[in-house]
Amino acid sequence: xxxxxxxxxxxxxxxxxxxxxxxxRGSYFFPKSLAGSDPACLGDEIDEVLLSRTGRxxxxxxxxxxxxxxxxxxxxxxxxxxxxxxxLAEEGLVVLGQVVPGVSVSDLSVGxxxxxxxxxxxxxxxxxxxxxxxxxxxxSENGEG
Amino acid sequence: xxxxxxxxxxxxxxMHPWGKWGRNFVEYGVKAARDALADxxxxxxxxxxxSGANSVRCGYPGYVSASTFANALGFTGCxxxxxxxxxxxGATALSIARAQILSGxxxxxxxxxxxxxxxxxxxxxxxxxxxxxxWLRFHLVGATNPTYFALYARRRMELYGDTSEDxxxxxxxxxRHGVFNPNARYTKEYDAEDIANSPMVADPLRLLEICATxxxxxxLVVSSLEWAARRGIDDxxxxxxxxxxxxxxxxxxxxLPYLASDSWAAVGDETMTFKDNIASRAYEExxxxxxxxxxxxxxxxSSAYELDWYEHIGLCERGDxxxxxxxxxxxxxxxxxxxxxxxxxxxxxAVPAQAIAQVCEMVWQLRGEAGHRQVDGAKVGLSINHGxxxxxxxxxxxx
Numbered sequence: 119x120x121x122x123x124x125x126x127x128x129x130x131x132x133x134x135x136x137x138x139x140x141x142x143r144g145s146y147f148f149p150k151s152l153a154g155s156d157p158a159c160l161g162d163e164i165d166e167v168l169l170s171r172t173g174r175x176x177x178x179x180x181x182x183x184x185x186x187x188x189x190x191x192x193x194x195x196x197x198x199x200x201x202x203x204x205x206l207a208e209e210g211l212v213v214l215g216q217v218v219p220g221v222s223v224s225d226l227s228v229g230x231x232x233x234x235x236x237x238x239x240x241x242x243x244x245x246x247x248x249x250x251x252x253x254x255x256x257x258s259e260n261g262e263g
Numbered sequence: 264x265x266x267x268x269x270x271x272x273x274x275x276x277x278m279h280p281w282g283k284w285g286r287n288f289v290e291y292g293v294k295a296a297r298d299a300l301a302d303x304x305x306x307x308x309x310x311x312x313x314s315g316a317n318s319v320r321c322g323y324p325g326y327v328s329a330s331t332f333a334n335a336l337g338f339t340g341c342x343x344x345x346x347x348x349x350x351x352x353g354a355t356a357l358s359i360a361r362a363q364i365l366s367g368x369x370x371x372x373x374x375x376x377x378x379x380x381x382x383x384x385x386x387x388x389x390x391x392x393x394x395x396x397x398w399l400r401f402h403l404v405g406a407t408n409p410t411y412f413a414l415y416a417r418r419r420m421e422l423y424g425d426t427s428e429d430x431x432x433x434x435x436x437x438x439r440h441g442v443f444n445p446n447a448r449y450t451k452e453y454d455a456e457d458i459a460n461s462p463m464v465a466d467p468l469r470l471l472e473i474c475a476t477x478x479x480x481x482x483l484v485v486s487s488l489e490w491a492a493r494r495g496i497d498d499x500x501x502x503x504x505x506x507x508x509x510x511x512x513x514x515x516x517x518x519l520p521y522l523a524s525d526s527w528a529a530v531g532d533e534t535m536t537f538k539d540n541i542a543s544r545a546y547e548e549x550x551x552x553x554x555x556x557x558x559x560x561x562x563x564x565s566s567a568y569e570l571d572w573y574e575h576i577g578l579c580e581r582g583d584x585x586x587x588x589x590x591x592x593x594x595x596x597x598x599x600x601x602x603x604x605x606x607x608x609x610x611x612x613a614v615p616a617q618a619i620a621q622v623c624e625m626v627w628q629l630r631g632e633a634g635h636r637q638v639d640g641a642k643v644g645l646s647i648n649h650g651x652x653x654x655x656x657x658x659x660x661x662x
Contacts, residue, residue, distance in 0.1 A: 121403060122393050145513070145529040148522060151394045155525055156512045177421070179413035180466040181405050186386035188402040201406060203414050203517055210528035212517050214404050223466050228421040239403065249403050 121239045121247040125149050127168065133236045133250060134168035135213065141165055146209040169211070172233045172255065173204040176212045178226050190240040190247075202252040204232045218253040231255040268548035271364050272491040272499035273660065274484045275303025276623040279377065281448040281479035281610045288321045291480030291616070292328070292377030293335045299373065303484035304494075307336050310484070311369035314360040315345040316352035316376030316615035319388070325378070328615070332375050342369065350562065351507065351650030352376060353481070353618030354658055358505045360485055370490040376615035377480030384408065385476060387520075397520040397651070404522065409473050409565065411519050413465035416567035420467065423582040425570065427467050429589070431458040433566040434472050434608050436594050441605025443635035446620070448477050449609050458566075472566035477611030481619035483626075500629045502622075504549030504659035510537035519651045538575040541655035542647055546577075549643075549659040553577030556599060557641040558628060560621040562648035563606040573601065576647055576657075595636060603628060603636045618656050621646035629662040 120128060127134045138150030140159040146169070147153040153164040184196035200217035217226075218235050237251040277298025279291035300307055315328030324331040329343035342363075348355040353376045360372040384407045387397040400406040419425040435455060441447040453471060461471040491499050510518070513525035514537045527533045546552060553576060561572035570584035578599055579587050587593050593601040602608070604624040607617070625644040627633045647657040 122399065124393075125399075125403075140529070143529050146526040149394075149399070152396065152521070152523075155510075156529065158512075158529070177414040177417045179410055179417060179468075180463070181407065181410060182463050182465065183384075185401055185405045185407050186384050187389075188387065188391065188398055189405045190402070199405060201404060201410050201414075208528070210513070210515075210526040210533065212515070212524040214400070214406055214517060214522050216404055228417070 119245050119247060121249045126250045128236065128248065130236060132171060133234050134171055135234065135250060137167055137169045137209065138164040139167045146211055148211055148213055170206045170208055172231060173206040175226060175228055175230045175232050176203040176205040177228060178202045178217070178223060180223060192238065192240040202226070202232060204252050215250050215252045218251045218257065221254060221257065225254065267550040268504060269365050270488060270501040270503050271361050272486050272488050272496065272501055273622070273626050274305060274486055274491060274496065274499060275299040275301070276626045277302055277482045278446045278620055278623055279480035280446045281477045281613060284478045286379065286478070288318055288325065288377045288379040288478070288480070289331055289335050291379070291478060292332045292375050292482065295377065295480040295482035296332060296336060296373055296375050299482040299484045305371060305484050308339055310341055310371060310373045312342045312360060312363050312372040314356040314372055314374045315343070316356040316619065317345050317347035318378040318615050319347065320381065321379055328376065348654040349650030349652065350612070350614055350617060350648050351654035351656035352615040354505060354656035355507055355654065357483065357485070357502065357619070357622065357658065358507050361502060361505060364485065364487050371484065371486040373482060373484055374619060375480070375482040376619050378613045378615050379478045380476040380613065382476070396522060400520045400522055408519060409465040409468060411517065412473065412565035412568055413468045414517065415571060416467055416565060419567055419570060423585065425567070425585045428455065429570070429585045430467065430472055430566040431455045432588055433563065433569045434458055436588070437563060437602050437606045437608035440595055440603050440636055441609025444605050444609060447605045447609040448611050468565050468567065474564045474607040475611030477613045479610070479613035479616045479620065481616040481623050483619060483622060498662065500626045500660055500662045502658060503551070503661045504545040504547070506541050506544035506655050506657040508540055508544050508655040510653045511535065511540055518653065537653065537655070538571065538649065541649060541657050542576040542645065544655070545645065545657040545659045549661065551643055551659060551661070555643045556645055558600045558603055558638045558644050560604060560606070560624050560644065560646040561601055563602060563608050566608065569601065569606065572647060576645060595638065600638050603633065603638055618646065618648055621648070622658055622660065625660040629660055
């Protein structure tokens with residue numbers, strides 16, 4: 119199940135982020151609940167839209183130390199992870215996400231094509247809690263799924 | 264707004280040294296306030312208004328900081344305001360004091376902020392809030408504050424050819440300045456090797472390049488120019504401009520704590536950024552330009568972040584900051600020293616006190632009282648930072 123409902127679809131092969139688009143103005147928002155930062159959208163209808171699945175890597179970094187709650191450490195011990203910011207051309211948005219496991223910063227370079235994948239954020243006895251992750255195009259099948 | 268703003272006087276400044284003291288934040292604020300009052304030669308009973316910069320890490324007393332500090336100094340029936348704007352809280356508190364003074368509501372005011380911080384990463388408030396971007400970024404991405412600093416640092420490397428050595432050189436410079444600051448937490452002079460040997464936190468940034476969380480307190484006594492003149496103070500340091508602007512849509516850079524940037528799809532302009540806009544309002548109010556600055560105090564949340572500010576405040580064109588650094592222009596003795604106080608690199612951050620501490624440093628510099636870190640002949644200084652979620656913060660002081 120989704121770690122937080124309403125932010126992304128659970129299509130295992132082609133997951134999508136769920137954003138908002140101002141009907142007349144045309145600007146996009148992610149998450150949809152943050153619509154409002156565009157002053158020209160005051161009073162505009164905000165439609166729910168699926169955002170592009172692919173984009174270009176804007177920047178990236180690592181998390182070498184365990185973040186505080188509400189981050190949940192998956193598994194027994196904290197494992198460092200990679201974070202990507204990906205530029206979606208059509209929407210004019212840069213969106214954050216963790217990178218799928220198995221990718222290190224040495225595999226990444228700004229401008230490379232990335233696509234959305236699903237990954238496990240953490241698990242309990244009943245569920246895997248899923249989140250969107252970024253993967254270099256062609257590598258998402260190596261991620262969790 | 265293109266008209267020069269009326270000025271107010273800064274009569275006194277005070278700080279409690281930054282550190283990890285583990286005591287009640289009220290102690291730090293009271294110490295700073297008493298020092299500022301003594302420096303101003305103003306009695307507590309003369310203060311007509313207290314503007315408190317709030318802390319969200321010290322329980323309820325932190326949310327009502329003006330009454331907390333007023334109580335600790337003794338209730339006199341003066342007017343109060345408490346404000347929170349994350350890292351911009353201190354500048355916000357000063358802007359409220361200025362408004363009260365310029366509108367004639369009061370003549371003389373105390374501005375004070377202090378905090379006692381826990382160890383490690385700043386974390387969001389407890390609870391589960393699916394529409395709070397601060398909660399979402401920790402829960403879904405594990406995006407800490409250094410995550411964002413590192414994304415910006417990596418952009419500099421990719422776009423401008425900055426190197427890890429450049430970033431380390433910022434920390435080395437600020438540590439050299441901080442050696443001379445009795446209020447700084449870190450007074451060790453670091454070299455490039457120390458930084459390269461410190462653990463990686465968020466690639467490419469290492470532990471010694473990321474701002475720590477600190478305890479500290481800072482305070483200002485401010486008044487109208489007329490009230491100062493009646494005290495025989497004809498040449499005070501003046502607050503000439505304050506900026507507390509929001510971003511202007513669309514901000515194309517992902518800012519703390521959001522999961523995405525604004526969308527430039529409708530506007531077509533991918534170059535606008537929040538941090539470019541913050542200083543311009545302060546410059547307008549003060550009727551000065553970047554060329555007029557003698558020094559700047561900028562928010563070096565990371566070593567690389569300081570370089571971003573050189574460009575955002577107009578010291579150089581976008582992409583040229585590392586050239587200024589390498590030329591020594593921003594070191595003490597250089598053309599335009601940046602962070603003569605040692606900056607956050609030497610202090611760590613005490614959130615509600617930090618923007619006030621920047622103003623304290625400006626006052627010492629403009630009075631010629633900064634000792635070994637003095638910028639010769641300083642007449643105009645600028646401080647800048649921003650509060651999470653989009654609070655601009657910049658102050659220009661002149662003498």
